[in-house]
Amino acid sequence: METMTDCLPIDFYETNRYASQSLRNRKLKAYSRLKKWTPIDRTEMRNFLGLVMWMGLVNMPGLVDYWWKDILYANKVTEVMSRNRLDMFHCSNNEKPEHGRLDKIQKLVDILISTRYSTLFMREKKRFCRVGRKT
Helix, strand or coil, X not given: CCXXXXXXXXXXXXXXXXXXXXHHHCCCCCCCHHHHCCCCCHHHHHHHHHHHHHHHHCCCCCHHHHHCCCHXXXXXXXXXXXXXXXXXXXXXXXXXXXXXXXXXXXXXXXXXXXXXXXXXXXXXXXXXXXXXXXX
């Protein structure tokens, strides 16, 4: 059965482009995290999207709190992605803004609300609703 994450045409090119632009345009210190940058792939983009969705469900006071080691904030985020890595993700080209304030997320929003993906979402929703029903 096809799920939303199986067929989502995730374009991670923009994140890799942003990283290369940052490397080119910034004066980096010898120990900068950007010097160790490796291009992201489809799996890492899926992890990013999953983290963003999970962060929408699990509210913490600030973004850095998801990476705190304190037992009060214990979770598995650090095993999925570092905070520095998460900061580099981009969905649009910063050099050519097309959609104004929504430019950074517009491509992703368009994908998620398109007919094909809303149909997949409804199919997934029905499947999960059936699991909880008494028979």
